[in-house]
Amino acid sequence: MPFVKYLKCSRCGARYYLKDKPIMCAKGDLGRLDIFYDYEAIKNAVSKDTLRMRPFYMWRYFEFLPVSSWKSVVSLGEGGTPLIKARRLGEVLGLKNLYLKDETRNPTGSFKDRAMSVAVSMAVEFGYKITATASSGNAAAALAAYSAKAGLETYAFVLEMAGYGKVAQLLFYGAKVFRVKGLGREDPTVKMLRIVVEKYGFYPAPSFGPFNPYQIEGPKTISYEIIEQFNWSIPHYVFVPVGAAALLTGVWKGFKDFKNVGFINELPKLVAIQSTGNAPFVRAFREGQDPHNIRPWENPNTIASGLSDPYPWDGDGGLQALKETSGYADDVTDEEILEAMKLLAKTEGIFAEPSGATGLAGLIKAVREGKVGKDDIIVVLITGHGLKDPDIVKKVSGDAPTIEPKPEEFEKVLKEVYKVSLSKEEESREQPKT
Structure with a gap:
């Protein structure tokens, strides 16, 4: 059973209900739809002992999350981190x-897997086929992974300066990725996200509340x-x-x-x-x-x-x-x-x-x-x-020096680059026979 009572806009106070599949405030004020739960019902359904008996991952806390049915849950084993x-x-x-x-x-x-597991689960529950995000990279990669697991398409708008590792990762998940130029008072990726959501009806799943309260x-x-x-x-x-x-x-x-x-x-x-x-x-x-x-x-x-x-x-x-x-x-x-x-x-x-x-x-x-x-x-x-x-x-750590397989080169680089000098005892220590 769902444990969500209602959603309430953080700006105008308007209330919404899960049966209506709300995502953004209809008044367009960019308020976040905060989710309010029935804590009495949760207390009757789950206890500390109940939680201890479940696998240690994010969906152990199902009653505290907005998904109504286990059938909608999209998981890659997120959470349960040390x-x-x-x-x-x-x-x-x-x-x-x-x-x-x-x-x-x-x-x-990254932690964004927790957010996108919930976001994509709600996309499945609401019947969407295409997800879209504005992201510096981590949220987009997570969304692409979970969307792939669920069989959904992903459109990702990332900052022009987003790291290659993040972009390559989400490309491998099959996302359609766009680096968006510009960065000032208005995030260009968010601008692009709003355009495609309004024009094409995609499911918005960036990692900020006003565009998706579930993540x-x-x-x-x-x-x-x-x-x-x-x-x-x-x-x-x-x-x-x-x-x-x-x-x-x-x-x-x-x-x-x-x-x-x-x-x-x-x-x-x-x-x-x-x-x-x-x-x-x-x-x-x-x-x-x-x-x-x-x-x-x-x-x-x-x-x-x-x-x-x-x-x-x-x-x-x-x-x-x-x-x-x-x-x-x-x-x-x-x-x-x-x-x-x-x-x-x-x-x-x-x-x-x-x-x-x-x-x-x-x-x-x-x-x-x-x-x-x-x-x-x-x-x-x-x-x-x-x-x-x-x-x-790479910029911070630099690269490693290259040497010939000779002890004198090893000692020279060790001293000049790494500022380490081996003691006479270490140099002369007998090596184990093989």
Whole structure:
């Protein structure tokens, strides 16, 4: 049975019902259709013990998601990602209880798989045959994968600067991909998406709420999993990278859902992190801007291409999330993001793309500024795999030197390039016989 009571526009308050297959507010005000659930019915249908008996993946939480029938569910095994105790990284930062929610383990390499699993499931339930998205790459790749699984077509509009790894991935899934020129106050991919949705009636599935309210429900399950992985308790802080603020809004909604059914009693502080090269949400937080009239960013410029949305479409939800959880928003430089990527890989063996490591960069800054304590329980969301953006990775890491198979060349390059000198003991150590 469906557990959705109704949907309500975040701007005008108009109500909608699932039987009418709503996606966008009919008044055209670009408000998000927030989904309201029957928590009493959910409490009667599911318990902690019920959840423990189910497979550990996203659809374990079926009652908290908008899909009415299991027959509509389109899944690639998303969710159920590990919550890793980051001991070595914690030692470097002076934190005793640092955890990483590793979303790089999802089927297409990012948390967007959660969003698109729900979005495509709803497309199937509503009877659509063609999906369309505006994306920096990750959402498009996820949509293409899940649409392929469901037998649906995908049209993807990506930014001209989108990383080749992301574009190649979704091309392999059979999506029809278009790089869209221009980037300023209006995202050109969103402009193109609106054109095809209005003209051709495609199912819109970008990763922001005003154009599809269902996908934002997927990231809620990150919070559900964190609570279970902490044995039905919560951390003090959760650091979240922010572009359009859909992830932040979804994570907040997830913690609220479990509070509403009595699984937890309070909410963790949420911390939103953007790049200084594109920080409209952070600016709105600092200036106290009207949540429904956030000023777009002029000419975004950041290596975190997944966070390059000039306008935070779900900024109203994100700002409310920070208010309700006593959290805050901050920005970090591209240099800080790159350092976070390197530190994460070298200490914990997790290879994140720039967008995926932005939350960690924010935590490092918070430690430096004394905003978190050494005993605080902290979770950082690592949202996307490093191979999603190979061009940036190559630019940062450089290439490896080439040598002849001779010990003297090995020692020379080791010393000159890697600044390592072998000790006499290491040089003369007898090698095992083979």
